[in-house]
Amino acid sequence: MDHHQFISNTLLYVEDHLHQPLSLDDIADSFHMSKYYFHRLFSAMMGCSLSHYILSRRLNASLSLIQNNKLSLTDIAYQLSFGSQASFTRAFKRQYGVSPRVFRAAKFPIPLEPPPSVVKRPLKNLNGDIVADFSLTQIETIKVSGIAFEVDLAGDYKSRIRSHANMLLDRLDKNVNGSCYVIYSNCQPNSTRFKVLFGIPQVVNIDEPFYFTVDVPQLFCARFTYFGDILDIGDVLKSDYARFLKISRQETEDTTIELIQVFDDIHNLDSAYHVYAPIKKLAMDEEI
Structure with a gap:
């Protein structure tokens, strides 16, 4: 079906x-x-x-x-x-x-x-209920080089991400391929504004304002996969994540990084992408 x-x-x-x-x-x-x-x-x-x-x-x-x-x-x-x-x-x-x-x-x-x-995403049956398919995975420490900026999830953040993606691509070697990271961090309570780093998982030296290389720490995460426009997933992701926490009995991790969005192809932001949400590593995680 x-x-x-x-x-x-x-x-x-x-x-x-x-x-x-x-x-x-x-x-x-x-x-x-x-x-x-x-x-x-x-x-x-x-x-x-x-x-x-x-x-x-x-x-x-x-x-x-x-x-x-x-x-x-x-x-x-x-x-x-x-x-x-x-x-x-x-x-x-x-x-x-x-x-x-x-x-x-x-x-x-x-x-x-x-x-x-x-919104298209795979589903799974967990504890007798249906949830967005997920896997529990650990992201190892990784260096990400890119451009930092702010977005407001209540506004047109899609065009802002795309414009900064193009700014980064214009400064990279034309032969650079592979995945790219959109790292959302430091959301304040009752705010829709996030700090964002759009980058690639390698060291790139760009001597201009707002270009940084950062170490993303080791994180244990729930990994979800979505297909389609990034604007479509906002409320759906919140619902998927809330149902995941309730049904799987997981807890969010206290970290400045809220979400990591990983696109398979830096040149195609309409491709499938993965969302990593930091969670606490519990004993039961090995069994899910």
């Missing part, structure tokens, strides 16, 4: 049936799958339960209906299969911070969101 295509088909099915009753049983039956396996698979792939996803998409669909003044809020609530206007209003306010009535009157700019893409 192609899990990614299956979940993509599920998202299309949900989008086409938002005005009808939708339940886990009904959707699992439509795809001829056990509801228990379907629930675990959907939660692992999308980072939320099916019911939470359906609610979110119904609220998204309500935005354009609310702006149509011909429809009452009660009509909208029933069109989108909410039990009552009150339950619709509560859910809308939880998601958007304002009531549907205030949104209609004030014309708040809340954009419609398209259905999310399904």
